[in-house]
C-alpha cells in the first residue's frame with residue numbers, strides 16, 4: 001500500500017476538507033515515516049487548492065484519534081541519530097505549521113484518545129472538539145516516558161494557556177485527562193456526545209469563523225500571564241522549583257528540567273525559534289539512556305504485564321460476581337472499595353459489626369472527598385456504597401465466588417477464618433490471601449482446597465497503589481491463576497505474577513534497600529546523608545523513614561523466622577550488617593518505628609515525623625567516616641537489582657517485564673531506571689559493566705554484592721537480561 005495513504009482527503013461540495021487519519025498498516029496512527037510523507041503531501045495540496053477550501057477538519061478512522069510518536073523507533077535512537085531525529089521532527093512540524101497558517105479555519109474532531117503527538121496535532125488546530133467517549137484520554141504524557149512533547153506541544157501549550165498553567169497542568173505531570181476534565185482545564189474547546197455531533201460542531205466552527213487564526217498568529221499577541229520578565233510569572237516562579245523538586249527528588253530525571261527550560265526559553269522568542277528550542281531539548285532526551293529506560297518500563301513492559309503475557313493461555317474468563325473480604329482493617333477496607341468501584345458486589349466481614357462498618361466508612365470518606373472535588377456524582381457514590389455490605393455474620397457470605405482475606409498477619413488466624421467460611425461461600429470460590437510475607441504454599445495447607453488458593457498481595461493505600469502481586473503456591477492451579485489475574489485487571493490494577501517464596505518478590509527485595517540504608521548508619525555514616533542518598537538515587541521514600549513506617553520489629557521477626565528455617569535446613573544464616581543496628585535500636589533504645597512513636601525519627605503527638613533522632617549521631621555516627629556519594633546510591637540500587645536477579649535464579653520471578661513493573665510500582669525502585677532489570681541492562685557498559693561494578697562493591701562493602709552466576713553467565717555471553 002502506498003505510504004501517502006495514511007491521511008485521507010475527503011472534500012465536500014461546500015469546500016470543507018476532512019483529513020481522516022487512517023494508517024492502513026497499523027491499528028493506531030503514529031508519527032512514523034509514512035505519516036511524515038503524508039502530512040507533507042497534504043500541506044502541499046492544501047496550499048495548491050487553497051481557493052477551493054473553506055476549512056479543514058482533522059479526525060481519525062481509528063478507535064483512537066492519534067497515538068503519538070513511534071516508540072518502537074524512539075527506543076532505538078542513539079546519540080549518533082541526533083541530527084536525523086531533529087530533522088524528522090522539524091519536517092512534521094513544518095507541515096502542520098503550513099496547514100495551521102493557511103488562512104482557513106482548522107478544527108480537530110478528537111474522536112478518541114489524543115495523547116502526546118495526537119494532542120499536538122490537535123493543538124495545531126484552531127479549535128478542538130472532543131467526543132466524550134468513556135475511557136478516552138487527552139494530554140501530553142511525554143514526561144512520564146522521560147521525554148518532552150516536541151511536536152509543538154511545549155510551544156503551543158505555553159502560548160495557549162500561559163507558562164504556569166502549561167507547565168503545571170499539562171507538561172510537568174503528564175496528566176491524561178478525560179474529555180470532561182480536558183474541557184475544564186482548557187485543553188479542548190467543546191465536547192460532543194456522538195461522532196455526528198462532533199463533526200457538526202467542527203463544521204459549525206468553520207461556518208462561524210471563516211477567517212480563523214491561532215491566537216499566537218494574531219498581531220499583537222502576548223503569552224497569557226506574561227513571560228518570565230513579567231511580574232505575575234515572577235510571583236509564580238518559586239512554585240516551579242518546589243514542584244520540580246518533588247517530582248524528581250534530585251534524581252537524574254532530565255525530562256522535567258528540559259521541559260521547564262524549553263517552556264521558559266521558548267516564551268522569550270518567536271514561534272518558529274521556540275519550536276527549534278523545543279526540538280533541541282527533545283533530541284537531548286530521546287538520544288539518552290533514561291528515556292529508553294522509561295519507555296521500556298512504562299510503555300512496553302506495562303503493556304506486556306497488563307495484556308496478560310503471564311496469564312495462562314486458553315482459559316475462558318469466568319468473571320467474579322461477589323467478593324467476600326475478610327478483615328475490614330486498613331487493607332480490607334481499601335480492597336472492598338477497589339472492588340466496588342469496579343462494580344463488584346462486596347461483603348466486608350470483620351469480628352464485630354462496628355469494625356465492619358468502620359471498614360465501609362473508609363469508602364464513604366474517599367467518596368466524600370471525590371464528590372467535593374467534582375470527581376464523582378451523588379448517584380455514583382450511592383451506587384458504589386450500595387455494593388458494600390458490612391457484616392460480622394459468616395452466613396452473609398453465601399453466594400460469594402471469591403474470597404480475599406486481609407486479617408492480621410498470623411498463620412493460624414488466617415487458617416481459622418478460611419475454615420469458618422468454607423461451606424458458606426460457593427463450593428469453587430477463588431480463595432485469596434493478602435498476606436505480605438507468609439508463604440502461600442504453607443497457608444494453603446490450612447484450607448480444604450489448596451489448588452484454589454492463591455496470594456493477592458495489594459499495596460497500601462490500596463485505592464492509590466496500582467500494583468497487585470499475584471503469588472502462585474506450589475499447588476495453585478492454572479485456572480485459579482487466570483481467574484485471579486482477571487479479577488485484578490477488572491479492578492483496574494496491574495498484576496505481576498510470581499512464584500511462592502518468603503517475602504515473594506516485592507517484600508523481599510525492598511528489604512535489601514532498607515537493610516543497606518540501615519547498614520550505612522551502622523558503619524558510622526551521617527544518617528542525614530543516608531536519607532539524602534536515597535532521595536538522590538530517585539527513591540520516592542527515604543530509607544530510614546521507610547524503615548520507621550514498616551516498624552523495626554517486623555524485619556526482626558521475619559529475619560528470625562527465616563534464620564530458623566535456614567538453620568534447620570542445615571545452612572549457615574548470612575548475617576547482614578543492618579541486623580545489629582536494628583537490634584540496638586529496639587533492645588537498647590526502645591525505638592520501634594512510627595507506630596511506637598519513636599524510631600530513626602522523632603514524632604510529634606500528631607504522629608508526624610519531626611526530625612532524625614539526634615541519638616543516632618551520638619550512638620552510631622563516627623566523625624570522619626565518609627564514603628563516596630555514588631557508592632551510597634549504588635549500594636541501594638545494586639542491593640535491590642542483585643536480589644531481583646536472585647529471584648530469577650530461584651524461580652520466584654519468570655518475567656523481566658514483571659520485575660521492572662513490580663519494582664517501580666510496588667516498592668519504589670526509581671522510575672528513571674526503568675525498573676530493577678532495566679537498570680542492569682541500561683547500566684553503563686551493559687551487563688559486563690554492571691558485573692564489574694558489583695564486584696567492586698563486593699570487594700569494598702561485602703559479599704552480598706557478589707553478582708549471581710546467572711548474571712555473570714549472561715554478561716560473558718554478551719547478552720542482555722531477558723526472559724529467554
Ligand code: NAI
Nearest residue numbers: 327328329330331350351406407408409434435436458460
Ligand atoms: P489491620 O490490623 O488494619 O486489619 C486487620 C483486620 O482484621 C482488623 O480489622 C481485625 O478486626 C480483622 N480481623 C481479625 N480477626 C478477624 C476474623 N476472625 N474475622 C474477620 N476479621 C478479623 O491490618 P492490615 O494492615 O489491613 O493488614 C491485613 C493483612 O494485609 C495482613 O496479612 C498484612 O500483612 C497484609 N498487608 C498489609 C499491608 C500494609 O501495608 N498494612 C500491605 C500488604 C499486605
